[in-house]
Amino acid sequence: MATPTYELIEQQTLSSTATSVTFSSIPTTDSNGEPFRDMVLVINAAITQATTRTLLVRFNGSTSGYDMIYAYGDGSTTSGNYFSQSSLNFDNGSYVTNSFSSVMVYNIMNYTQTSTYKPVLFRGNNTNANVAMGAGSWNSTSTINSISIDPENTFQVASTFKLFGIVG
Numbered sequence: 001m002a003t004p005t006y007e008l009i010e011q012q013t014l015s016s017t018a019t020s021v022t023f024s025s026i027p028t029t030d031s032n033g034e035p036f037r038d039m040v041l042v043i044n045a046a047i048t049q050a051t052t053r054t055l056l057v058r059f060n061g062s063t064s065g066y067d068m069i070y071a072y073g074d075g076s077t078t079s080g081n082y083f084s085q086s087s088l089n090f091d092n093g094s095y096v097t098n099s100f101s102s103v104m105v106y107n108i109m110n111y112t113q114t115s116t117y118k119p120v121l122f123r124g125n126n127t128n129a130n131v132a133m134g135a136g137s138w139n140s141t142s143t144i145n146s147i148s149i150d151p152e153n154t155f156q157v158a159s160t161f162k163l164f165g166i167v168g
Contacts, residue, residue, distance in 0.1 A: 002167075004166050005167050005168055006040065006166055007030045007031065007164060009026060009027060009039070009163045011162045012160070012161045013158060013160045014155055014158060014160075015157065017048065017155060017157060018155045018159075019150070020149065020150045021148070022146060022147070023041075023147045023161075024145070026111075026146060026163070027165070034167045035112060035167070036111070036112055036167055037112070038107065038108060038109045038166040039108045039164060040106065040108070040164045041057070041105070041108065041149075041161070042103065042104070042162045042163075042164070043055070043149065043159075043160075043161055044103050044159065045104075045151075045155050045159035045161070046155070046159055047151045047154065047155060048153050048154040048155075054151070055104065056089045056148075057088045057150075058087045058088075058147070058148045058150070059138050059140070059142075059147055061146065061148065063086040063087070065138055066083075066085050066139070067084050067085075067137050067139065068085070068089075068137075069082045069083075069134055070133065070134030070135075071133055072132045074131075088106070088136045088138070102124060103124065104122065106121075106122045107122070108120050108144065109121075111144040113141075114141050114143060115141060117137050117140065118137060118144060119135070119136070119137050120136045120137065121133075121135050122134055122135075147163070
C-alpha cells in the first residue's frame with residue numbers, strides 16, 4: 001500500500017471579515033494526476049460574536065442528509081448528542097472562540113467515490129482546555145465538489161482555512 005501524501009488544494013486567509021467561506025471546484029486528482037481518496041479541512045478561525053459561535057459545514061450546497069454524533073469535555077463536565085440535520089456543525093461556543101485559540105479538523109473520507117456516503121471524523125480544541133470530537137456522514141453518493149463553512153455570525157480578519165487532498 002502506498003504511503004498517503006497530503007497536497008494542499010487551497011488555503012484561504014481572510015483579509016476582511018466574512019459571513020461564509022467556500023471552497024469550490026474541488027479537484028478529484030492531485031497535481032500529478034493521481035486520484036485523491038480523502039481530504040482534510042483545517043480551520044483556525046475566530047468569530048466576532050461572543051455568545052453564539054456555531055460553525056455549519058455543508059457539501060455541494062446541500063441542506064439535508066447529515067448525521068453526526070459528538071462528545072465534548074472541558075476537564076470538569078462532559079456531554080454528547082446525536083443529530084440528523086442540515087449541516088455538520090460544532091454547535092457549542094467552546095470550540096470556536098472570539099480569539100484565535102481554536103483549531104477544528106474535519107477528515108472527509110471517500111469524497112470522490114460515487115458508490116458510498118461520505119463519512120467524516122472531526123475534532124476541535126482550544127486553549128481553554130475544551131475538546132470535542134465526533135463522527136458524521138453526508139448521506140449522498142455525489143462527489144464533493146464544494147464545501148461551505150458558515151458561522152452563525154462573522155469570521156474575523158486573519159481566520160485561516162486549509163483544504164488538503166490525500167493520495168495513497
